[in-house]
Amino acid sequence: MNIKTKLSLGLSFLFAVILLLAGLGAYYANRLAAESKEVLKDNYESLEYGKNMLQASEVFLLADTSAYPLAIKTFETNLQRQLNNLTEVGEQEITLSVNENFDALKKELVPKKDQGTVNSLIAAIRQDVFQLTDINMQAIVRKNNVAQKTADRVIMYLVIIGTFSILVTLTFIINFPGYIANPIRELSESIKQIANRNYEQRLHFAANDEFGELADAFNQMARKLDEYEHSNLARIMFEKRRIETIINNMSDAIIGLDEKNTILFSNNEATLLLGLTDADLVGKYAPDVALHNDLLRHLLSENGQEPLKIFDDGKESYFAKDVIGIKSPTTATETEKVIGQVIILKNITQFRELDLAKTNFIATISHELKTPISSIKMSLKLLRDERVGSVNPEQQKLLEHITEDSDRLLRITGELLNLAQVETGNIQLHCRQTLPKEIIQYAVQAIRFQAEQKQVKLETNIPNELPPVNSDLEKTAWVLVNFLSNAIRYSPEQASIIISAGYVTSASNRFVRFSVQDFGRGIDARYKDRIFDKFFQVPDADSIKGGTGLGLAISKEFITAQGGAIWVESELGEGSVFSFSLPVG
Incomplete structure (x- = not known):
C-alpha cells in the first residue's frame, strides 16, 4: 500500500468520525425536536381546547341568556378541534361523553328548561373536560420524561462515540506523523553520512510503499557510490580535485589553455587580476575573452621577459610572466606534440622593491x-x-x-x-647620428693595448656604405669594448678577433648590426639564455677570473635603451659571436 493510499485512508477515517458525530447529533436533535413538537401538537393544544370549553361552560351558569350563542359557538369550535386531536388512551371516550352531554345541554338551554338539569349537565361536562386536561397533563409529563431519557441517552452515546473518536484521532495524530517523519529523518541522516563519504550507510524500511522504494533506491545509490569510491576513476577524480585545490591555493596567478587556446582552468588569483569569474573564463576561447580584457590580451600576445606592471590592491604591482608549454608524452606509436600551455604570473613586487x-x-x-x-x-x-x-x-x-x-x-x-x-632609469643618453665605423674605431682604440698584451689580433670588417645610426657614441662603444674585453679574456694567445658591421632590413625598420667574433671555448647551450643576466657567470672551473657578471647585463640595458637588440650565438668549442643592432637614424 503506497503512502498516498495510507494518507487517504487516514484522512477518510477522520472524515468518517466527523460525519458520524455530525449524523448522530443531527439525528437525535431532530428526534428531540419531533417529540417536543408532538407534545405541543397533541397535548398542549388539548389543554388549550379544554380551557376554552371550561370558560364557555361557565357562561351557561349565568342567567344572561344573551351570551349563550357566543358561548355555544366557542364550545362547539373547541369541542370539534378536540375531536380532531384524539392522541391519548381514553381521550376519545371522554371527548364523546362531553359531546353527548353538550348536545343535551344545548336542548336544555334553548329554550331554557329545568335549571337543575342544566347544572347537572354542565357539571358532567366540566368533569369530563377536567379528565381530558388531566390525561394531557399526564401525557406531557410522561413525554417529557421520555424526552429527558432520550436526551440523556444521546449525551451518553455522543460521549462514548466522541471519546472513542478522540482516542483514535489522538493515536492517529501521534503515530501517523512519525510514520512519515521518521523515515524522512532517517533518510536525512543517511544523506549526511553519504555526504561525509560514508558509503557503507544503508536504509532499512520494512514497508511496501514509497519509503520502501526510496530505501531500495538509496541503498543502490550507496552501493554504486561505494563501487565508484573504490574504482580507478574515483581516484583519478580525487587527484584532479586535489590538483585543482592546490592550484587555487597558490599565490601565483595560473591560467591553463589547450592546444586550441581554450581556457581549461584559472585559479582564484588569476580571476582577481583579470577582474573576471570562472564562468567568464573556463571553457571560453581565450582570444574572444581577450577582446574585452586588456590584461589577458597582453598575456596572450606579449612574449617579452620584462615584468608586467599591474594596478592591484590599490597599488602598482609587478608580475613576472612565465609560459610553460605542455607536451604529450611520447609513445612507441606517437611523437611528442604540444597539447597546451600554462601561463604563470608570479608576483615579484616585493623582490622588485x-x-x-x-x-x-x-x-x-x-x-x-x-x-x-x-x-x-x-x-x-x-x-x-x-x-x-x-x-x-x-x-x-x-x-x-x-x-x-x-x-x-x-x-x-x-x-x-x-x-x-x-x-633606476637615471641613465642619460646623448643620441646623435653616428657612423658605425666611428663607433668601432672608438672601441678598438680603447682595447688595443689590452689586445697587444695578449698578442691577440683585432680584425675589422666594416663596409663603407653603412648608414649612420642614432646612438650614444660612448655608451655604444662601451658595449663593444665589453664584448672585445670578454673576447680577449677567453681567447688563447695569438688568436684573432673579428669586429664586423652590416646593414640589415626588416618589414618595418632598418638596422646596423655590430658583431664581435672570437674563437675561444664557446658557451654551453644551457647558459646562453642567461648570459645577459645580472651577476651571472658561466660556471667553469678553468675560466679566467676577474669578471663581475655585470658587463653584459649593462650592455643589454644600454642597447635596449637605444631601441636596439642584443644576442649571442655560440657553440661549445667553436667560439662565440656577440652581436647587437641599432636602428638607422
Whole structure:
C-alpha cells in the first residue's frame, strides 16, 4: 500500500468520525425536536381546547341568556378541534361523553328548561373536560420524561462515540506523523553520512510503499557510490580535485589553455587580476575573452621577459610572466606534440622593491668607493715616482699587484654605477647620428693595448656604405669594448678577433648590426639564455677570473635603451659571436 493510499485512508477515517458525530447529533436533535413538537401538537393544544370549553361552560351558569350563542359557538369550535386531536388512551371516550352531554345541554338551554338539569349537565361536562386536561397533563409529563431519557441517552452515546473518536484521532495524530517523519529523518541522516563519504550507510524500511522504494533506491545509490569510491576513476577524480585545490591555493596567478587556446582552468588569483569569474573564463576561447580584457590580451600576445606592471590592491604591482608549454608524452606509436600551455604570473613586487633598494645601496656604496680608490691610485702613482724614493723589485711587484687590484676595483665600481643608473632609469643618453665605423674605431682604440698584451689580433670588417645610426657614441662603444674585453679574456694567445658591421632590413625598420667574433671555448647551450643576466657567470672551473657578471647585463640595458637588440650565438668549442643592432637614424 503506497503512502498516498495510507494518507487517504487516514484522512477518510477522520472524515468518517466527523460525519458520524455530525449524523448522530443531527439525528437525535431532530428526534428531540419531533417529540417536543408532538407534545405541543397533541397535548398542549388539548389543554388549550379544554380551557376554552371550561370558560364557555361557565357562561351557561349565568342567567344572561344573551351570551349563550357566543358561548355555544366557542364550545362547539373547541369541542370539534378536540375531536380532531384524539392522541391519548381514553381521550376519545371522554371527548364523546362531553359531546353527548353538550348536545343535551344545548336542548336544555334553548329554550331554557329545568335549571337543575342544566347544572347537572354542565357539571358532567366540566368533569369530563377536567379528565381530558388531566390525561394531557399526564401525557406531557410522561413525554417529557421520555424526552429527558432520550436526551440523556444521546449525551451518553455522543460521549462514548466522541471519546472513542478522540482516542483514535489522538493515536492517529501521534503515530501517523512519525510514520512519515521518521523515515524522512532517517533518510536525512543517511544523506549526511553519504555526504561525509560514508558509503557503507544503508536504509532499512520494512514497508511496501514509497519509503520502501526510496530505501531500495538509496541503498543502490550507496552501493554504486561505494563501487565508484573504490574504482580507478574515483581516484583519478580525487587527484584532479586535489590538483585543482592546490592550484587555487597558490599565490601565483595560473591560467591553463589547450592546444586550441581554450581556457581549461584559472585559479582564484588569476580571476582577481583579470577582474573576471570562472564562468567568464573556463571553457571560453581565450582570444574572444581577450577582446574585452586588456590584461589577458597582453598575456596572450606579449612574449617579452620584462615584468608586467599591474594596478592591484590599490597599488602598482609587478608580475613576472612565465609560459610553460605542455607536451604529450611520447609513445612507441606517437611523437611528442604540444597539447597546451600554462601561463604563470608570479608576483615579484616585493623582490622588485628589494632590488630597487639594493640598486640604491649599490649606487651609494659605489659612489663612496670611487673616492678612496682614486686616492689609492694617486698614492700608487706617487710611490712609483723616483722623486719620492726608489723601490726594490719585490716592492715593485707589490705595487703592480696593488695597481691591478685598484684598477679592478675601479672597473667594478664603475660598472656598478652604470648598472644602478640603468635600473633606476637615471641613465642619460646623448643620441646623435653616428657612423658605425666611428663607433668601432672608438672601441678598438680603447682595447688595443689590452689586445697587444695578449698578442691577440683585432680584425675589422666594416663596409663603407653603412648608414649612420642614432646612438650614444660612448655608451655604444662601451658595449663593444665589453664584448672585445670578454673576447680577449677567453681567447688563447695569438688568436684573432673579428669586429664586423652590416646593414640589415626588416618589414618595418632598418638596422646596423655590430658583431664581435672570437674563437675561444664557446658557451654551453644551457647558459646562453642567461648570459645577459645580472651577476651571472658561466660556471667553469678553468675560466679566467676577474669578471663581475655585470658587463653584459649593462650592455643589454644600454642597447635596449637605444631601441636596439642584443644576442649571442655560440657553440661549445667553436667560439662565440656577440652581436647587437641599432636602428638607422
